[in-house]
Amino acid sequence: MHLHDGELQRLLDEEPSVNENESIRAHVAGCEQCSARMEAMKLVFRETGQLLTALDESPPAMSADRLIEIAQRRHIPARRAPRGIAWAASVAGLVVATIVAAAIPGSPVRAIVENLFQDLGPESPQPTAPAEPWDAQAGVAMTPDGAIEVVFETTPSGGSIEVQLVETDVARIEVSGDPVGFAVGDRSIRVENQDATASYRITLPENLSQTVIRVGTRTVFAKEGSRVLQNEFDRDGELYRLAF
Amino acid sequence: MNRNEPFEAAFRDVFEARFQSLFRYVNRLCGDSAAAADIAQESFVRLYQRGELPDDPRAWLVTVSNNLFRDAHRRTGRRKELLEAKADRLFDDAAPDPVEQLEARERRQRVREALAKLPLRDQQALLLRHEGYTYREIARALDYGEAGVGKLISRATRAFQRAYEDLVDASA
Numbered sequence: 001m002h003l004h005d006g007e008l009q010r011l012l013d014e015e016p017s018v019n020e021n022e023s024i025r026a027h028v029a030g031c032e033q034c035s036a037r038m039e040a041m042k043l044v045f046r047e048t049g050q051l052l053t054a055l056d057e058s059p060p061a062m063s064a065d066r067l068i069e070i071a072q073r074r075h076i077p078a079r080r081a082p083r084g085i086a087w088a089a090s091v092a093g094l095v096v097a098t099i100v101a102a103a104i105p106g107s108p109v110r111a112i113v114e115n116l117f118q119d120l121g122p123e124s125p126q127p128t129a130p131a132e133p134w135d136a137q138a139g140v141a142m143t144p145d146g147a148i149e150v151v152f153e154t155t156p157s158g159g160s161i162e163v164q165l166v167e168t169d170v171a172r173i174e175v176s177g178d179p180v181g182f183a184v185g186d187r188s189i190r191v192e193n194q195d196a197t198a199s200y201r202i203t204l205p206e207n208l209s210q211t212v213i214r215v216g217t218r219t220v221f222a223k224e225g226s227r228v229l230q231n232e233f234d235r236d237g238e239l240y241r242l243a244f
Numbered sequence: 245m246n247r248n249e250p251f252e253a254a255f256r257d258v259f260e261a262r263f264q265s266l267f268r269y270v271n272r273l274c275g276d277s278a279a280a281a282d283i284a285q286e287s288f289v290r291l292y293q294r295g296e297l298p299d300d301p302r303a304w305l306v307t308v309s310n311n312l313f314r315d316a317h318r319r320t321g322r323r324k325e326l327l328e329a330k331a332d333r334l335f336d337d338a339a340p341d342p343v344e345q346l347e348a349r350e351r352r353q354r355v356r357e358a359l360a361k362l363p364l365r366d367q368q369a370l371l372l373r374h375e376g377y378t379y380r381e382i383a384r385a386l387d388y389g390e391a392g393v394g395k396l397i398s399r400a401t402r403a404f405q406r407a408y409e410d411l412v413d414a415s416a
Binding site for chain 1: 352
């Protein structure tokens with residue numbers, strides 16, 4: 001009675017439960033057919049291992065410290081107040097402080113407030129509303145080597161991504177919102193945005209051979225030459241926009 | 245978060261010993277290096293958040309990775325998978341010789357296709373074995389009887405080789 005493939009495989013893999021069984025070892029040693037099958041399986045297993053290496057790619061640059069930092073950031077109980085709320089709170093605080101200070105006779109703040117109201121006569125020009133600001137807190141720029149892959153580590157919980165493909169050699173990402181990190185390669189920018197809520201403005205060269213944008217595990221944009229293979233952005237002329 | 249120093253030291257040791265292997269396993273399984281990086285990193289983040297090491301960190305990490313992979317696979321769906329596989333090819337490491345580059349790309353594509361012909365559990369068992377996992381770890385990670393792992397691996401190896409050879413013959 002010959003051994004079945006599972007038993008031979010176990011012996012091949014030196015699994016203790018089989019290796020301890022001397023009778024199976026003895027059988028293989030004395031059975032030409034099982035011995036030949038086992039040699040053949042060993043060869044195929046080795047070839048398979050070599051073939052699988054064709055799939056291998058360089059692992060990402062990652063450290064235990066960085067992972068600990070990510071894990072700890074996730075446990076911060078109170079997230080920073082949204083920027084709009086924080087700004088409104090600051091303005092309200094300033095107004096209250098000014099009113100209190102202006103109410104004190106003889107205080108320098110009172111004098112400034114009186115002068116301000118004198119200047120604001122009927123002919124005073126109305127202040128114009130400022131243009132919507134793009135408050136970039138961080139950014140990165142690089143010259144890609146023929147192709148570019150932009151990877152966001154995780155899907156943002158808010159904000160948006162705007163992409164413009166223009167005639168330039170430089171790829172640029174500007175960020176407004178929570179701080180994020182960047183890892184830049186010859187043909188890639190990795191945005192380390194774990195737990196960050198931010199908006200991104202991306203400018204990419206339009207004439208690259210390949211352009212890919214990934215968000216987490218999703219490919220949201222892929223272009224080969226002038227041919228768009230994948231696009232999850234809303235397009236408005238030359239501007240691509242993806243909201244979260 | 246308060247972590248004791250022995251735990252952090254042990255976590256770092258596990259990271260140094262296992263991260264590259266876990267990334268390689270997931271990358272071979274999903275064929276998308278960016279997704280594999282996300283999954284491997286997330287698995288380690290969860291290990292840290294656990295606050296203590298499990299009895300078998302290797303099996304624990306690969307179980308978490310398998311779950312994350314399954315969830316990601318379910319979300320993205322087949323259409324995206326195909327597209328990503330195509331997009332991924334765009335970023336192969338540049339080989340100096342265009343012929344070599346082409347051959348490497350074709351071989352990679354065949355290996356990927358041959359692997360994809362196997363049921364997921366067979367793929368996982370095969371890949372885990374080639375990462376040096378023991379039968380006990382494979383059984384635990386795949387929720388499979390340890391006694392059947394040898395048979396599972398031999399079946400997967402045979403099926404993979406057959407599928408690969410068919411693809412080579414078809415392209416000849």
